[in-house]
Amino acid sequence: MTTLVDMYAKFGCSAMIACYAKNGKAFEALKLFREMMLKTEEDVGPNSVTMVSVLQACAALAALEQGKLIHGYILRNGLEEYGIIPSVEHYASMVDLLGRANKLEEAAKFIDDMRIEPGPKVWGSLLGSSRIHCNVEFAERASTKLFQLEPANAGNYVLLADTYAEAGKWDEIEVKRQIHSFVSTDEFNPQIEQLHALLCELSSEMKEKGYVPQIKVVLYDLGEEEKERIVLGHSEKLALAFGLINTSNAEPIRITKNLRLCEDCHSFTKFISKFARKEILVRDVNRFHHFRDGVCSCGDYW
Structure with a gap:
């Protein structure tokens, strides 16, 4: 049954605390957590996964103080009351919570004070938050560690390069005397021409209804028309067009x-x-994003 619930959670269809947190239902996750904590007489208590999920829910709601209280509770009482030992996932969730709230200096100090060795998940949380807030200093600090811990992870190079580009530091994008190129288009898909045609048609029709392409995500010195063409070729848009055609x-x-x-x-x-x-x-x-009727479950905060 546990495996079955986990399967539904990964497909965005389930309903317990971890599933709520993963699917952008942060209010519901915290509500269910409060109910769990009140049912001690029924021998229903949180475990390590529960606490990580609750911290993730706090991050989704930018509930900084509540997240700090929960993490403090884990450190003080978790082991004695529930057998919970703070893990890398707990610390990574707290760094994510602080970073999303643009408390990057506090997040960095939090890492320095950790009781265990920070790994890729912790530094990755700091790098992701630094990219969101375009903070070059902390992006460099996190990526330096990540390049040592997981040198083959292309995503870390992409995030650092995007941070440099948004900050106007074009000369810093070269890594180890090589220019790294990451391609999102798929020219080998047999439906590729049909997908591009559909995306162009949808983009034109949606512009009439208020859609404005976010060309700022293209961090290159190009004209607006070329930037629009690039964002229209993003892999997730191609996947979306494929889904529209084939479902x-x-x-x-x-x-x-x-x-x-x-x-x-x-x-x-x-x-x-x-x-x-x-x-x-x-x-x-x-996280999971549930789109329906023009609204996303993340509330545009992710």
Whole structure:
């Protein structure tokens, strides 16, 4: 039964604390956590996964003080009351919570004071937050550690390069005397021409209804028209177009993304969910996004 619940959670369809947190239902996750803590007489208590999920819910709601209280409780009482030992996931969730609230200096100090050795998850949380807030100092600090811990992870190089580019530091994007190129288009898909044509048509029609391409995510010195062409070719948009072509009207579209969903793809998918009357579920590196009727479950905070 546990495996079955986990399976539904990974497909965006389940309902317990961890599933609520993963699917952008942060209020529901915290509400259920409070109910759990009141049912001690029924021998129902949190475990390590529960606490990580609750901290993730706090991050989704920018509930900084509540997250600090919960983490402090884990350190003080977790082992004695529930057998919970703070793990790398707990610390990474706290760094994510602090970083998303733009408390990057506090997040860095938190890492320095950790009781265990910070790993890729902790430094990755700091790098992701630094990218969101375009903070070069902390992005460099985190990426230096990540390049040592996981040198083959291309996502870390992408996040640092994007931070440099948004900050106007074009000369800093070269890594080890090589220019790293990451391609999102798929020219070998047999439907590629049909996908591009559909995206162009949808983009034109949605512009009339208020859609404005977020070309700021293209951090290159190009004209607006070329930037629009680039964002229209993002892999998640191609996947979305493929889903629109190859699924029935009643079927939801499910997409998995190996990086953080960019602002334009997020905006584009919201419009599509309303424009095409389609339920769309996107799982990026951070969380699930449930798009329906022009609204995302993350509340545009991810």
